[in-house]
Amino acid sequence: MKIVLTITTFFLLFSMASRAQSSSYTLEQCIETAIRNNIEVKQRELQTQSAEIDYKQSKTNLFPTLNGVINHGINQGRSIDPFTNSYVNQKVNYASYGLGSSVVLFNGLSQQKSIRQYQYASDASKMELQQVKDNLSLDVILAYLLVLSNEDLVELSKKQVEVSNKQVERLEILHKEGAINPSQLYDLKAQLKDDELTAVNNQNALAIAKLNLAQLMQLPFDSAMKVERIGMEELVQKYGPSLADVYNNAVNELALVKAARLRTESSAAAVRAIKGTFYPTLLLNGNLNTNYSSAASRDVLLNSTEVSSSNYVIVNGDKVPVVTKVNNYSSERIDYNSQLRNNVFSNIELSLRVPLFNSFQTRNRVKLANLELKYVTLTEENTKIQLRQEVERSYLNMNNAWERYKISQEQVAAYTESFRAADVRFNAGVGTSVDYLVAKNNLDRANMNLVMAKYGYLLRKRILDFYYGSGYRVK
Numbered sequence: 001m002k003i004v005l006t007i008t009t010f011f012l013l014f015s016m017a018s019r020a021q022s023s024s025y026t027l028e029q030c031i032e033t034a035i036r037n038n039i040e041v042k043q044r045e046l047q048t049q050s051a052e053i054d055y056k057q058s059k060t061n062l063f064p065t066l067n068g069v070i071n072h073g074i075n076q077g078r079s080i081d082p083f084t085n086s087y088v089n090q091k092v093n094y095a096s097y098g099l100g101s102s103v104v105l106f107n108g109l110s111q112q113k114s115i116r117q118y119q120y121a122s123d124a125s126k127m128e129l130q131q132v133k134d135n136l137s138l139d140v141i142l143a144y145l146l147v148l149s150n151e152d153l154v155e156l157s158k159k160q161v162e163v164s165n166k167q168v169e170r171l172e173i174l175h176k177e178g179a180i181n182p183s184q185l186y187d188l189k190a191q192l193k194d195d196e197l198t199a200v201n202n203q204n205a206l207a208i209a210k211l212n213l214a215q216l217m218q219l220p221f222d223s224a225m226k227v228e229r230i231g232m233e234e235l236v237q238k239y240g241p242s243l244a245d246v247y248n249n250a251v252n253e254l255a256l257v258k259a260a261r262l263r264t265e266s267s268a269a270a271v272r273a274i275k276g277t278f279y280p281t282l283l284l285n286g287n288l289n290t291n292y293s294s295a296a297s298r299d300v301l302l303n304s305t306e307v308s309s310s311n312y313v314i315v316n317g318d319k320v321p322v323v324t325k326v327n328n329y330s331s332e333r334i335d336y337n338s339q340l341r342n343n344v345f346s347n348i349e350l351s352l353r354v355p356l357f358n359s360f361q362t363r364n365r366v367k368l369a370n371l372e373l374k375y376v377t378l379t380e381e382n383t384k385i386q387l388r389q390e391v392e393r394s395y396l397n398m399n400n401a402w403e404r405y406k407i408s409q410e411q412v413a414a415y416t417e418s419f420r421a422a423d424v425r426f427n428a429g430v431g432t433s434v435d436y437l438v439a440k441n442n443l444d445r446a447n448m449n450l451v452m453a454k455y456g457y458l459l460r461k462r463i464l465d466f467y468y469g470s471g472y473r474v475k
Contacts, residue, residue, distance in 0.1 A: 037218030051125035064103035083296035093294035110276030117269035124262035130255035149455035150206035157199035164192040184433040260380035299329035401457035408450040
């Protein structure tokens with residue numbers, strides 16, 4: 001029984017350790033898991049694959065076409081014998097086989113320009129996929145930092161509860177001895193409950209932050225999920241790049257801008273491809289065919305006989321009939337394979353198709369393509385404008401967050417000294433509970449403000465890192 005209990009305990013502990021280990025994530029693991037499980041990313045990947053297939057097809061359109069044709073049929077009554085091309089009035093089984101090939105020699109370079117169109121579209125689709133991954137990565141980073149922020153707030157609120165609890169325990173002893181005014185004890189008990197309520201609220205906020213992170217990762221919610229801490233001190237530094245640097249890097253490197261630029265290039269290539277259809281099309285065609293007919297037959301020589309003809313010659317005054325040689329034949333069907341071998345014929349031709357009038361379809365297609373080009377050009381310009389506005393807004397928010405963080409540091413330092421003095425006076429019985437609680441609340445509020453200011457700055461710094469191109473990205 002002891003052995004069984006030992007083994008059972010071992011496996012339970014191992015299972016618990018494995019579960020605990022499996023629910024601990026680094027920032028990189030969170031991002032990779034979110035991208036791997038995200039439905040929108042998978043849909044974008046399918047669209048990218050589709051665009052790549054279109055691009056490859058546009059290149060293979062330059063290759064010659066090759067098609068085979070097989071026909072089998074039965075003619076009854078008066079019809080044309082495919083073997084002799086003469087009329088027959090009988091049942092005829094027929095078959096034909098053919099190979100046809102065609103290649104475009106010139107069509108105004110329309111196909112070559114279409115290749116460029118689909119290449120740009122394929123590259124744009126890849127950039128759009130990358131942008132979806134980048135946006136998701138940024139959301140995960142912000143959610144990850146929010147978890148860390150709430151963890152710090154939870155730890156801070158626990159310390160506040162611990163400080164208040166110790167004071168309550170000390171005052172309860174003094175109250176039993178009659179050494180203090182009862183109101184001081186009740187004031188500290190009320191403060192303890194306030195601190196416990198703050199701890200509960202922070203714990204709930206932490207659970208919500210973990211829920212948000214788990215949902216971004218497409219994982220079931222686990223309140224025991226842990227995230228690894230990241231070094232904060234080196235991150236909480238004044239942001240170096242200027243606003244112009246961030247914007248210029250974003251315009252040149254951000255996948256969203258590249259995608260918009262490539263869409264414009266694709267539309268411009270589409271206009272050129274459609275204009276190419278105004279030119280004549282020169283084609284080279286070739287065909288190889290053979291056929292079979294059940295009515296096909298041939299005469300086979302059986303023998304030769306001599307017979308008197310109606311012609312004669314006069315010999316010694318007498319008419320002597322002329323004997324002629326007559327060949328006797330029998331008709332036999334030509335077999336299937338022989339017909340296929342003997343009836344082979346081929347042709348090769350150059351075909352020039354000149355577009356003269358097609359109800360203005362090509363002209364209207366060019367107009368529509370130009371409208372599409374103008375639309376995507378405006379979309380690209382609007383993308384850059386929105387990007388500039390977002391970078392400006394984010395940079396301003398980052399500077400404001402940095403100033404709040406620096407002021408919060410100074411505020412915590414000042415309130416720490418104020419609380420230390422109030423704590424000494426209160427413990428010595430000189431200060432009042434009101435003075436003590438005011439100093440404690442000021443310090444608690446300042447500490448929480450510092451945590452929120454620090455992570456608020458880190459959040460905005462991460463956003464700018466994303467635009468600048470120094471953030472974490474999954475290819």
